[in-house]
Amino acid sequence: MYYLVETDKSFEQAATDLAAAVARHHFGVLHVHDLGNTLRSKGIAFAEDCKIFEVCNPGQAAKVLSTDMRLNMALPCRISVYTEQGKTMIGLIKPGQMLSALSQDVALAQVAKEIEEKIIQMVDEAT
Template sequence: MFHYTAETTANVQNAIAALETSLKEEQFGVLWRFNLCDKLKEKGFDFEREYVVMEVCNPAEANRVVSENALVGYFLPCKIVVYEADGKTKIGMPKPSALMNLMQDDALRSIAADVEARLIGCINQAANP
């Protein structure tokens, strides 16, 4: 499976706050937060559910992977999405290992597996505080 998703009973804003806290513990920062609902409404579309895309980065890990292969920058920064669906809040991401498998490089796969495990840990911690 190319993605990982966890569910929580927290609302989107509380899930984001918990996620940001857990990300900081793993030295990931939030570079950008995009509120899809607000943007679509601004453009005249009726989109009512909360849907926030976050781009996160750990500078040390980004340096490691881009130093190994500059094309990895195509996959950076990592994205995590927090949104409402089916009466629950979901927190998910594309798996870094799935993306790095495209590079067919064992060193990159190892780094991606480590980053993925840490991000899944952050997501799980935010979903189940």
């Protein structure tokens, strides 16, 4: 269900490289949640770094929503760059498996497969 890759890059470099890979694949970064800084700003002792990138391709999103509008709750796709015990990781929940749990539509399965392949390529390019 997860796609996780360890990289030798620093946290910040991996985040920068992921944003560039997203753009190269004609997806947009809608928002980046800096979860580590948010937790620390609330007084929580949190040692790790974590940025969650919300990414979307408008054409693919429209295909998903035209199949089943309820799936708006599964959008946009999220890719995380985070540290864990001194290692920098990049990962995601695979869209194909997630959407197949929400819908049995064959057309949706094909769209999810296309999205998943692109997002995995983005992660691989960022490592």
